Amino acid sequence: MKHLLFIAFLLIGFSLNAQNSLNSTSFSEADTLFMTKLTGEFYFPKPKHIGEIFYNNVWATSTLLLSTGEKLQGEKIKYEEHLDQVIWLNTSNFTQFILDKSLIDAFWMKDNFKNPVYFKKIIVSDSSESQRKELFVEVLVEGRYALFMHHQVINLPDEIEYVDHGQYAINAYGYKPVYYVKLPDGRYLKLQKLSRKAFLNLFPERKKYLSDLMRAKHLNVHTVTNLAEAIKGINESDF
């Protein structure tokens, strides 16, 4: 009886699939066939250097949200932290391109530990800089108050390497993350150091309230997780 049931299921399944294969192809084809094409400039891998410049060492299969509103799935990408650019591996010709930043609004991929991560593009203006700039940031908390992490890699002084009695200057890079808290009115507050004091200084007028909140939740903002908890706490409170 169970075998009969199994065969029946199998047959119905196959017949339904066979019936609609042509039609379903037609609909999905039209969606994917005419997607906006990725555009970008040829990427020259950096010569020998010291320090890590990529967020992910291996090519990650991604979902890209384009500025046209379309979602493109399955493209191989790496996030280059030093340039703050998405590097795309075009698998049809195995060439690497820096994707035009204005084309990418957000992307989803997996990090080196296979954890899903979500990056989006934000536009911030530093008080020290007159110009607004577009940054790719990792989304840590979303809500009324949002928390973003910019995986910034900065230039360090060149290091000297001795090879075959010769001296060579090698570029060195250092990791210096920056955090952005997005306020309900759309403004961004920049946090460059993970400390309780620096965090409280972001909200000078509500220091006392925030301090009590952190004490109640046993938070010290010394780690990213702790900072994220603090922002979640703010979202849950009537801050």
Next chain:
Amino acid sequence: MNIFKRTHLTVAVLLFALSGYNGVHANEQETVYIQTDRTAYVSGETVYYKLYVLDSESKKRSEINKVGYIELRAPKSNPLLKIRVNIIAGIACGSFILPDTLQSSVYQIVAFTSFMKNFDENLFSHQEVVITNRNDKEFNFETYLFDSKESNLNLGTDTILRIKTDKRIYSGREKVVVSLVHTASNANVAISVYEEPQLPTSEITIVESLKDLTNAPRNQSKNYLAENSGKILRGRIIDANNKQGIEHAIVLLSCPDTVANLQYATSGSDGLFMFQLSSYYDGKELFFTIKDVPTDQKWKIELEDPFALTNKWKPEYKSEKGFSKEYMTKSQDMAYINKTYDTNDGDAINKQSINRPVTPLLYRCPVKPVYPSEFVPLDSFPEIAVEILPSVRINMQDGNYQAHIVTRLQHYFINSEPVLFLDGVYLDDINKIIPLNSERIKKIEVLSNKRAFGDLIFNGIISIVSTSNEILATVPAAQSLRMRNDQTNYGKRFVTEDYSSPDIVETPLYKQLLYWNPQVDLLQNQQKDLEFYTSDNTAKFVIKLEGIADDGTPISARASIQVNNLHNETAK
């Protein structure tokens, strides 16, 4: 063993679930029905229409296609009018104007979607109309006449749909109130109130049209995709010598703009290629070209006309009786009066696009443009290149011009051949830009690095924008093609005016169409009142109502009123 059995069951359930998921589109087939405000017109008049796109099985509004095609054709002739419409939630409403030059004859309005071309053309919606030329006095209709048949239209006595008017007989310029009640379910209907034509008609109601719809077999040789995001333009790349389709060739499409834009498609086994044209391309000049044609080959592009129908229309000769010359002369006179007094017969419909028009930009990175007008005047593009574009070189080799660009590689630079764009269009021949001088060029953008556009790689890009759209004056090369894209038809919305108002009391008002409203939403058992005014035209008017109930039931009903304009009678 238990594990084995469980695996069996899991696989079966998974397969079933999978098939169920795909089954959203299983056997999906659509049908269309076109409803017009009248069945008889005078050339130059407006035809108001409502197009229903329905799932052929459930008869509910279909969401497969967002583009519909309507054409007007005469017997044994090609389409005389081609209209592309946007379908929103299975419905498209609008209007089109009949050309003044149409001869008096019987015509056919055909409506279909591109996806329906995978099936038999008989499934398209066909509506026959009589059009009288405004200046025709002969009315020579004898060749093609309909079989004047008794229509089995519901006369408003149905218990499901009731049409009630506040009076039976009205005088000229009097307010009419029509009450509608649909008892079965909610419904969306269109209503028209028009003078009963004294002409034979082969009018088919929505109820008759959708009756006995059977699933037709799909023509496997055709593969028309559902146009769910915009018009899909199809074409073929063929060998000009033997007409054979060329496989794996790349076709480029761009159109005049101030920015370089591009789309590309790769041809299939029979040379077939497709482009999806968003509203960005509406009414624009399209430039197609085949990339990298081998020098010893002659390839060309052939585009498919989305309106092309295989079957010509051959109406059957049935009867010569029933044509009223008096009615046609009256219609002509009214059309003449309305034209003379320029009577308002509609407002423009707000354009509703089915997709956000996105410019298919070739590059989306910031580039510093060069404006030749900021430099000393230079006589030709090679001179401009030498003087103000340091990374560009124009050489002449064997009598042919060649462009080169200095491209950066990892540690050195090479000279490579860039792609050229003039006024946003991919240029198939460099000679077209050679004579351009500083006066004729507005700006130049040069991207010297190797760039990707999808799977295409370009060794640099030079984009020139001319001061007066020079691209339109160029002639396409042998492997190129140029055509103007049609525009989405929106038409006008019928407006109801208070004809008794003192502002228009002196204007003669002779209307054969008193009212047209394509979007009347009826709620179950709730009365819907519609108001309009009679004109100076003394006649019997038909109130015709057609639509689809929420459960997919087609609805059709009609009633009539009499208008007696006493002022006219006295004058007579």
